[in-house]
Amino acid sequence: MKKNIRPEIPRKAIYRLSLYLRCLLRLKNNSIRTVSSEALAKAAGVKSTQLRKDLTYFGQFGTRGLGYDVDQLAHMISDLLGTNSLQPVVLIGVGNLGLALLSYKGFAAEGFEIVGAFDIDPKRRRDKTIATPLYDMSQLESVIQARMVKMAILTVPAAAAQEVANRLVAVGITGILNFSPIVLTVPEDVIVNSVNLAIELENLSYFVQH
Template sequence: MEYSPSCMKESLPAPVIPKKTVYRLSIYQRCLQRLIENDVNTVSSESLAGVAGVKPTQLRKDLAHFGHFGTRGLGYNVNTLVEMIRDALGRNRLQPVVLVGAGNLGSALLRYSGFQKEGFEILAAFDIAARRGDPKVDGVPVIPQEEMMGFVNKNDVRMAILAVPVSAAQDVVDQLIDAGVQAILNFSPTVVDVPDHVMVKNVDLAVELENLSYFVRN
């Protein structure tokens, strides 16, 4: 049981990390980075959980999926934890990403510094209305849609951010998948169909707002 997950014993099906755990790892990561900035070396599950907005038990259980990282009586070493999470989430955080659809929302996302700051690089943006020689936006070239598949293929791009109109969404998604994309962050307000091996995360701003409105007392 020690440091090696049980799956090592005889290549069992998989460690099976709950999706929600994986999601929270990203949140922990963000909080840890804040701690590093403040020169904090050690953190207890209680205080980290407090900052991340979860219960201490949940934090410990989440981390336990990946091994033993804490010191009883003391807590977790911040740097160790950050490395562990980085590994867990895939060291390929330098993964190239493309953005499709440089309209209002799309171009705002291009200028949004948050992605870069967290270690993602948007290689290029594609738009149906783009022309060769269009100016870069915040250092990112905006390229005609036709060149998307070739580009994705050539650069081994596995992740895409989608911000195209609903009417184009499914088509673009199909193309992206054809070209090798495996994960899509979808800002187009529609549900798209994808094969099992492709992961889509929908971020539908209007749906989020509508959902929130349910919790407003009348």
């Protein structure tokens, strides 16, 4: 396999680039066309030395004394993150959380399209209408292959999560946003980002009381 020439960017730096991008888009909405590294760093809550270091991944960039071109920098980050074009995502597990996420319009706004949702019982009555096509789990592999999906949102119960993750990995998914409260075992070239809303609240709960 040929190595990419661009140095690999650490995961934390990618998170910060996402933050910079959001700040830049806000500036753009306010018709601000250039921004200093100090101002952008402050908006993102990082040190300006950190910001400048993160932006060196794009090579030499920005004009001393003039700051960064907001539009150009936003575009470069967006390109790197791969969110300039709409990316297909599947969601597996249409329970309460899955339903909530399907009704969240923020993903589309950020360049992600949930092309299909999967459930062991797609005909189950739900108190909400879903615009996303709803499939039976048996169709998981065929839909992922047909739509060339690389990313999946996993909202199945803990007991089913590893088994579903195995199927996802086997059919070529390389990024999983995991909402199940278990630690998934996946091959090294698959990235799992875990989010557990109840655990975040529990964590706060401890600190609020102690």
